[in-house]
Amino acid sequence: MSLLxxxxxxxxxxxxxxxxxxxxxxxxxxxxxxxGPNGAGKTTLFNLITGLYSADSGRFVLQGTxxxxxxxxxxxxxGIARTFQNIRLFGDxxxxxxxxxxxxxxxxxxxxxxIWRSRHFYxxxxxxxxxxxxxxxxxxxxxxxxxxxxxxxxxxQRRLEIARALATEPRLxxxxxxxxxxxxxxxxxxRSLIERIxxxxxxxxxxxxxVKLVAGLCNIITVLDSGRVxxxxxxxxxxxxxxxxxxxxxxxx
Amino acid sequence: MExxxxxxxxxxxxxxxxxxxxxxxxxxxxxxxxxxxLAMLYVLLALGLNIVVGYAGLLDLGFVAFYAVxxxxxxxxxxxxxLETFESLAxxxxxxxxxxxxxxxxxxxxxxxxxxxxxxxxxxxxxxDYLAIVTLGFGEIIRVFxxxxxxxxxxxxxxxxLDRIDPMSLWGLSFSKPLVIADYKIASVTLYYWxxxxxxxxxxxxxxxxxxxRIGRAWMAIREDELAAKAMGINTRNMKLLAFAMGASFGGxxxxxxxxxxxxxxxxxxxxxxxxxxxxxxxxxxxxxLPGVILGALMLAALPEVLRYIAGDxxxxxxxxxxxxxxxxxxxxxxxxGIMLLRPQGLxxxxxxxxxxxxxx
Numbered sequence: 001m002s003l004l005x006x007x008x009x010x011x012x013x014x015x016x017x018x019x020x021x022x023x024x025x026x027x028x029x030x031x032x033x034x035x036g037p038n039g040a041g042k043t044t045l046f047n048l049i050t051g052l053y054s055a056d057s058g059r060f061v062l063q064g065t066x067x068x069x070x071x072x073x074x075x076x077x078x079g080i081a082r083t084f085q086n087i088r089l090f091g092d093x094x095x096x097x098x099x100x101x102x103x104x105x106x107x108x109x110x111x112x113x114x115i116w117r118s119r120h121f122y123x124x125x126x127x128x129x130x131x132x133x134x135x136x137x138x139x140x141x142x143x144x145x146x147x148x149x150x151x152x153x154x155x156x157q158r159r160l161e162i163a164r165a166l167a168t169e170p171r172l173x174x175x176x177x178x179x180x181x182x183x184x185x186x187x188x189x190x191r192s193l194i195e196r197i198x199x200x201x202x203x204x205x206x207x208x209x210x211v212k213l214v215a216g217l218c219n220i221i222t223v224l225d226s227g228r229v230x231x232x233x234x235x236x237x238x239x240x241x242x243x244x245x246x247x248x249x250x251x252x253x
Numbered sequence: 254m255e256x257x258x259x260x261x262x263x264x265x266x267x268x269x270x271x272x273x274x275x276x277x278x279x280x281x282x283x284x285x286x287x288x289x290x291l292a293m294l295y296v297l298l299a300l301g302l303n304i305v306v307g308y309a310g311l312l313d314l315g316f317v318a319f320y321a322v323x324x325x326x327x328x329x330x331x332x333x334x335x336l337e338t339f340e341s342l343a344x345x346x347x348x349x350x351x352x353x354x355x356x357x358x359x360x361x362x363x364x365x366x367x368x369x370x371x372x373x374x375x376x377x378x379x380x381x382d383y384l385a386i387v388t389l390g391f392g393e394i395i396r397v398f399x400x401x402x403x404x405x406x407x408x409x410x411x412x413x414x415l416d417r418i419d420p421m422s423l424w425g426l427s428f429s430k431p432l433v434i435a436d437y438k439i440a441s442v443t444l445y446y447w448x449x450x451x452x453x454x455x456x457x458x459x460x461x462x463x464x465x466x467r468i469g470r471a472w473m474a475i476r477e478d479e480l481a482a483k484a485m486g487i488n489t490r491n492m493k494l495l496a497f498a499m500g501a502s503f504g505g506x507x508x509x510x511x512x513x514x515x516x517x518x519x520x521x522x523x524x525x526x527x528x529x530x531x532x533x534x535x536x537x538x539x540x541x542x543l544p545g546v547i548l549g550a551l552m553l554a555a556l557p558e559v560l561r562y563i564a565g566d567x568x569x570x571x572x573x574x575x576x577x578x579x580x581x582x583x584x585x586x587x588x589x590x591g592i593m594l595l596r597p598q599g600l601x602x603x604x605x606x607x608x609x610x611x612x613x614x
Contacts, residue, residue, distance in 0.1 A: 050484070052480075071483070072480070072483035072484055073483045073484075073485075073486050073487055073488050073489065076483075076484060076485060076486035077486050081484070082484055084480075084481065084484075088478045088480060088481040088484075089477075089478070089481070090473065090474050090477035090478055090481065090482075091477055091478075092473075092477055092605060093470075093473060093474070093477060093606070094606040097470055097473075100467075100470055101470050101471065101474040101482070101485050101487070102485050104467065104470075104471055104474075104485050104486055104487050105485070105486035105487075107467055109466060109467045109468075110468070111463075111468060111495070111499075113466075114462050114463050114466035114467065114468050114469070115459055115462055115463065117462060121466070124467075125466075128467075144609060146606055146607055147606055147607045147608060147609050148605055148606040148607065148608050148609075151607075151608035151609045152609055153609070156609075164485070165484075167485075168485060168486055
């Protein structure tokens, strides 16, 4: 059974058919790549899956139960966490606090717990701190725990964003162009981090422009062009697919 | 919390100082204690607004509405006005309406919280300037309501306001007369000051604990980036409503205390200028930082009174050509501009977490 199964998803913006009857199946434990030229509808599909936009039609099934991606927070509760193409951290908060906010739906202390400082509050705070530190350590920035998020380097901010998304304990981690703007060495660290996340049993949906990175990491790649799936398969198959070559390089003259 | 445990002697000294302050000041004149007591009410208001503006990042320019809700609630529940309007009701209260403080505080907090949530509902999707304009409108609506709610049924007595409001009383001790302990007279205003100080202390504890909790972090996440906060699974709608309601409840309690303290409320006390002053207290002191907010509130509450004396002298210099009240406004405005130029983050801003070396922003 697929982890995420979306069927016949369409989305129209005014006169533009951004997505037309798109099907996508993401298998558990895979890194699933989503590529396509600019304007192909990658980000639209991504935003539909994560609840930022609502689809005009289509069905969404996550681990056998259908979900309606109507609001961003409900999708996160259902088990899909995302990062953003242009990093969106809680800039003035510490790295540790960023990850602790990620634990929001996995903790429960309410207003009264906070005001009365109940035993539940103290035990949960201690647990949250430990878990958040473990996640920072996992992505390799534990030494910056008390530092302000927007003072971290670009690569570290990306990693913090991934740690924050992992904190929600997602079944599917959706990364929107995580390597954008990174240099070669930052990309290498990112690649090994993503591989490690997969080997720890998580499923990843990866949108990326860097074909080399995608080809090296993904088990399967879906190629979108003009709102339609034009190819799907293993990286080497997809790279040789005539429609893909046409979409990226133009029709052969 | 750890840091607080080591600093308890400072806190003890501070607490003693604050408790004894009015006793020292009352010998100069009860008027000064009165200013101190009012300043405490402003601290309460600023603490409440700080939850909305400082923590959740929602600019609210109509905060005085909740102050008015609390004040009018107490005024109606502890003055003869309602019974005079509804004579049938008078028979069920032969002694008249006198609501005890233990009921007033939770009721004022609850009613204002409800008003806060009601204001919050329609503005959930607004941010920044747009939110500010709508909340400003809400503040004015409440004031206009109070001004006009005398026809067809006289509820608020319109612009004439409500008077004969019960003074506060605690364990049978009425705050209306001075307390005499073996020849030593404690002025009535001093009793109020202590009550308000107690409420401020409770509020500071509540705010501090909220700030350092899961709820507080969720609020700050919304302030920093609302979409990212949603992507963390935070139900931003509920969290914003909670911030509006929590903040408003402080305003409501402060309003009820104000009504008891003055014995009289009228719509005039809840003008737009008051809202702006409360926002100025939060911003000037240090938005989102409790000590800063308290400092800002104390300064802006005391400054006009201090200037009352200075303004008089300057007025004499000009041969009385400039009106003292206008001069005072001018000086307050200049002081605010000066502070904002010199310390744009506020007088005592929130200490930011460390920054990675070499990167200042």
